[in-house]
Structures are given as C-alpha cells and as structure tokens.
Amino acid sequence: MSLSQREIGLATRALGELAGGVVQKIQLCAPLRLFIELRRPGQSDRLFVCGESGATRLHLSWDKESSPARPLAFQGLLRAHLTGTRLTEIEQLVDERAVTLTFQGRDCARRLVAELTGRHGNFFLLDDAGKILGLATPSASTRRDLRVGATYQPPLPVTRGEGTERPARFEGLRGAEAISRAIEATYRAIEADSRREAERQARLKPLRAELKRTERAIERARGDLQRCGAAEDELRRGNLLKANQHLIARGQREARLVEYTPEGAREVTLQLDPALTPQQEIEAAFRRYRRWTSGREKAAARIAVLEERLRAIEARLAAVEAVDAKGEAAGVDLDVEGMAGGRHRPKPTAPGDREARTRGALPFREFMSAAGQRVWVGRSARHNDALTFKCAKGNDLWLHVRGLSGSHVVIPLKRGEEASEETLRDACQLARHFSSARDEAAEVSWTRVKFVRRQKDGAPGAVTYSQERTRLIRPDKKRLSRLLGEPFADA
Numbered sequence: 001m002s003l004s005q006r007e008i009g010l011a012t013r014a015l016g017e018l019a020g021g022v023v024q025k026i027q028l029c030a031p032l033r034l035f036i037e038l039r040r041p042g043q044s045d046r047l048f049v050c051g052e053s054g055a056t057r058l059h060l061s062w063d064k065e066s067s068p069a070r071p072l073a074f075q076g077l078l079r080a081h082l083t084g085t086r087l088t089e090i091e092q093l094v095d096e097r098a099v100t101l102t103f104q105g106r107d108c109a110r111r112l113v114a115e116l117t118g119r120h121g122n123f124f125l126l127d128d129a130g131k132i133l134g135l136a137t138p139s140a141s142t143r144r145d146l147r148v149g150a151t152y153q154p155p156l157p158v159t160r161g162e163g164t165e166r167p168a169r170f171e172g173l174r175g176a177e178a179i180s181r182a183i184e185a186t187y188r189a190i191e192a193d194s195r196r197e198a199e200r201q202a203r204l205k206p207l208r209a210e211l212k213r214t215e216r217a218i219e220r221a222r223g224d225l226q227r228c229g230a231a232e233d234e235l236r237r238g239n240l241l242k243a244n245q246h247l248i249a250r251g252q253r254e255a256r257l258v259e260y261t262p263e264g265a266r267e268v269t270l271q272l273d274p275a276l277t278p279q280q281e282i283e284a285a286f287r288r289y290r291r292w293t294s295g296r297e298k299a300a301a302r303i304a305v306l307e308e309r310l311r312a313i314e315a316r317l318a319a320v321e322a323v324d325a326k327g328e329a330a331g332v333d334l335d336v337e338g339m340a341g342g343r344h345r346p347k348p349t350a351p352g353d354r355e356a357r358t359r360g361a362l363p364f365r366e367f368m369s370a371a372g373q374r375v376w377v378g379r380s381a382r383h384n385d386a387l388t389f390k391c392a393k394g395n396d397l398w399l400h401v402r403g404l405s406g407s408h409v410v411i412p413l414k415r416g417e418e419a420s421e422e423t424l425r426d427a428c429q430l431a432r433h434f435s436s437a438r439d440e441a442a443e444v445s446w447t448r449v450k451f452v453r454r455q456k457d458g459a460p461g462a463v464t465y466s467q468e469r470t471r472l473i474r475p476d477k478k479r480l481s482r483l484l485g486e487p488f489a490d491a
Contacts, residue, residue: 001190002056003183005097006168008116011059011183012092012099014176018045019089023082023103028075029065031137032121034114036101038087048184049099049114051121051136055187055194058099058114060180063188077125077134081110096155115155126152200320207317214313218306225299231292237270238285241278248278298481305368305482363387364410367430367483369423375483376410377430384408384461385454394450397424399431400463402443402470406435408461410449428473429480441474 003011021038028034032051037044048061085103092099101112110133111126123136124146132152139146144153169186173179236259241248244257251274259268272281363383364376376391378384388398388408397411397419409431411419419427428444435442447468455462 002054002121003058003097003116004168005095007170008058008097008099009092010168010170011057011179012090014174014179015047015058015060015090017176018047019087021045021087023085023087026075026078026082027065027067028072028078028136029067031072031074032123033065034078034123034136035061035065036082049116049123050187051114051116051123053119053121055191056097056116056121057183057187058116059183060176061184062181063184074123074125074134074136078112081105081125081133082112085110093154095157098155113152113154117155122146124152203320204317207313207320211310211313211317214306214310218303218310221299221302221306225296225303227292227295231289231296234285234289234292238282238289240268241270241282241285245278245282248272248281250274250277301482309368363391367426369420369426370479370482371420371422371426373419373423374412375423375427375430376412377434378408378461381459381461388449388452388463389454392449394448396449397427397446398449398452398465399427399444399446400465401431401435401437402445404436404442406431406437408463409434425476426479426483428471429476430483432473432475433480433484439475441472443470444473445470 018038018040021040023036024039024044025037026035027037030052034049034051036047036049038047046061047058049058050056082103085105087101088104088109089102090099091102097117098113098115101114103110103112109128111128111130113124113126115122115124120140122139125133125135127133130151132146132148132150134148135146143156146153170179170182173182240257240259241255244255247257248255252272253274255270255272257268257270258265273284276284363386364378367375367377369375376387378387384407387410392398392410392412395415396413399409399411400406407430409427411423411427413419424446428446431444432438432442445465445468447465451467452463452465455464
C-alpha cells in the first residue's frame with residue numbers, strides 16, 4: 001500500500017529540513033529504488049525514494065541495499081547531473097502524489113520529479129527549462145508525451161470523491177527522522193510479507209504444475225486401462241475361432257458360429273478380415289489378448305503409483321497453502337524442491353552457454369525408484385554433460401555402464417542422505433537399459449559426482465571417474481517395466 005497524497009505531503013514537509021544538503025552519492029538499487037546521500041554541516045542523510053508498484057514512498061533511510069551487478073543507465077545520468085549539486089527545495093505537486101526535488105549546480109539547475117502514483121511510479125530528470133533528460137523506466141502513459149527531449153507534463157488531475165482519501169498515517173509524529181523511521185518500519189514489514197508471499201507462490205507454482213501433469217498422466221493411464229478391458233473378449237473370440245476353424249474359409253467377411261456358455265448354446269456373428277487365413281485370424285486374436293492383458297497390468301500398476309504420487313503432491317500443496325502471511329505453520333515442511341526438482345533445475349542461460357537443454361526442456365528424464373527416491377537419466381550425449389556437470393551436485397550418486405556407451409544416471413541426494421539398495425538396483429537397471437547393452441547383461445559402475453571428470457578434448461558426455469564400485473546387472477523385466485511406466489519429468 002503506497003503512501004497516500006496526504007501522507008506524501010506530510011513526509012515532504014518534514015523532509016524540507018534537508019534543503020541545503022550537497023549530493024555526495026547516488027545509488028539506484030533497482031529501476032525505481034533510489035538513494036540520495038546528502039551532506040549537511042555536521043551530518044549526512046540518506047534520502048530514499050521508491051516508485052515501485054504498491055509501495056511508492058519517500059523518507060530518510062537507515063537500511064542498506066546492494067546495487068545490481070550491472071549499474072543502471074539512469075543511475076549514471078543522475079550521477080553526472082546531480083553529484084555535487086545542492087538540494088534547494090522539496091515540494092509536492094499540488095493535489096498530486098508527485099514530488100519535485102530541485103538541485104542547484106554552479107551553472108544550472110536540475111529537477112528530479114518522483115511520480116509516486118501507486119501502480120505507475122516513475123522518476124524524471126529535467127533541465128532548467130523543464131525538458132526531460134532521462135527517465136527511470138519507459139512511461140506507459142498514452143495521454144502524456146514523456147519521451148526524452150519532450151517538455152515534462154505533470155500527472156493529469158484525478159477527480160476523487162469526497163471522503164475517499166484514507167486517514168493519513170504518521171500524523172502524530174514530528175520531524176523528518178521520526179516520520180521516516182515510522183514509514184521505513186512500516187514498509188520493511190510490508191516488503192518482508194511480500195517477499196514471503198512471493199517465495200510461497202514460487203513453491204506453489206511447481207507443485208501445481210506437477211499436480212496437473214500427474215492428473216493428466218492418470219487420465220491417460222485410465223484410458224489405456226479402459227482400452228485394454230476387451231482382452232477377455234479377444235480370448236473368447238480366439239477360442240471360438242480355434243474351435244470352429246474348419247467352418248471358416250479365407251475371404252469371408254463374417255462367420256456365424258455357435259458358442260456354448262453356462263447359459264446354453266447361442267449363435268454369435270464374428271467380423272473377419274477377408275485378407276487373413278483362419279489361422280492368422282486366430283493368431284491375431286490371441287496376440288491382441290496377450291498385448292492387452294500385459295497393457296492392462298502395466299496401466300493398473302502405473303495408476304496405483306501415480307495416484308500415490310498425486311496424494312503426496314496434494315498433501316504438500318495443502319501444507320504450503322496453509323502457511324500464513326508470516327510464513328508460519330506448525331509442522332509444515334516447505335522443502336518442495338524434492339517434489340518438482342527445483343534444487344537441481346537448470347537456471348536460464350544465455351544462448352552462448354553450454355547446451356544443457358532444448359528450448360527449456362530438462363536434460364534428463366526423471367524416474368521414481370521403488371523406495372521413493374528420484375533417478376535422473378540423461379537424454380543424449382550433450383545432455384549427459386549438462387546432467388552431470390550442471391544439474392547434479394558433488395555428493396549425488398553417478399552411474400554408468402562400464403566400457404560401453406550409454407546415458408549418465410544420477411541419484412540426487414539431500415545432505416546426509418544415502419541411496420537405498422532398492423534405489424541403487426533401479427538406477428543400475430536404468431543405466432543398463434539406456435546403454436548400448438540394452439537387453440543384455442552389463443557391468444554398471446557408480447561413484448560420487450565429485451569424482452567424475454570430463455575427458456580433455458573428448459566428445460560431449462565423455463568422462464573419466466574414480467573411486468567407483470561395479471556390479472554385474474542382468475535384465476530384470478519386471479523392475480524395468482515398473483520404472484518405465486512411471487516417468488514424472490519427461491519434458
């Protein structure tokens with residue numbers, strides 16, 4: 001909540017005592033967060049002017065803020081024109097939430113206009129003729145010409161209904177320091193709450209996205225299960241065709257056969273493919289039965305795992321949503337990174353950086369082990385490099401087939417956490433499967449990521465490693481089927 005018009009007037013009148021101070025330093029910590037250090041005989045003051053949406057204000061400040069890594073252009077302009085000048089006047093524009101600071105130099109005067117209009121705050125540096133020398137952010141106004149070189153136009157009058165102005169805070173205080181300390185304390189708390197809310201929403205966003213992905217995956221698995229529901233019908237069809245094969249000839253489009261059921265005999269009409277022989281029709285029916293039966297089992301297992309994960313996400317989501325404005329909630333674990341991979345999610349990079357992902361996609365597939373731990377599998381050679389050297393951390397577990405080409409596999413671990421035996425077996429099975437061994441037995445080695453090094457002048461993903469342990473891994477179709485049926489981060 002920004003300072004109201006009356007509150008800006010109160011602060012401006014109190015800050016009038018700064019007149020005569022010489023500008024020593026100007027710091028622009030963000031496009032609309034300006035600190036001006038003024039030196040008066042015997043003391044220094046730091047004037048803070050904020051034009052950020054919902055928090056526009058001005059007051060003396062005792063808080064320290066860091067500057068951005070790359071200085072803002074408007075800061076350079078302000079320093080060039082205002083450093084060494086003397087502040088001669090601070091005044092509020094009549095009936096507006098805008099303040100003008102007038103500075104007198106040796107040869108000319110400069111004015112800094114701070115529009116503290118709530119949603120659209122901005123700063124304008126003017127010459128002594130009122131022309132705009134620069135502005136903090138591009139103006140969104142469609143009714144005023146606020147470009148560099150144009151004559152500055154003050155905000156258009158706003159008609160306010162009688163009694164709409166809220167009661168002014170800080171009216172009982174006297175002096176610039178007392179009023180400024182009260183304003184600073186008020187907005188320090190407001191901004192802390194805003195930061196906590198932003199962090200809370202940042203935690204909620206990946207959880208909500210993961211919830212939607214999981215719900216969609218469940219819908220797809222249920223659709224697969226429904227399509228596989230006709231497996232028993234195909235078995236019955238195959239048995240009926242087999243028992244009556246002598247009555248069927250190639251080229252028939254349908255066959256009327258007698259089926260014997262517990263309720264008695266009944267005539268059944270089966271549609272046939274005229275291009276197939278009776279034996280091929282029978283084999284096709286049994287083949288569909290086997291495929292659909294296997295698919296039904298996989299879909300049912302996948303639904304069970306997905307529903308369990310959905311419940312875990314919903315519980316974590318409810319816990320984060322229950323956090324109050326102060327970030328307090330008894331017994332709530334706010335570490336949601338493990339749910340959506342936030343801890344290791346690659347940060348955005350410039351186009352020239354190493355190609356760790358394609359159009360924002362993660363460089364790995366994510367699987368869930370039987371013990372509930374995550375396992376990451378690199379998508380390609382260049383993605384292997386990104387997974388191992390950008391996403392993984394030093395104590396994470398790294399796996400690879402020994403002496404063969406294949407995906408890098410990583411088990412991400414929290415501080416002090418160890419991979420369970422089940423997770424290690426699952427990861428070894430994935431390392432074997434996503435390698436040139438594929439359906440054969442292979443030796444799989446594992447070590448900590450910190451013991452993995454890139455090969456000098458090697459191809460992408462080529463590494464050397466030490467302190468490894470090795471195990472012979474034979475194909476385990478049941479384990480692999482469970483793992484491949486449950487990819488949660490297949491971007």
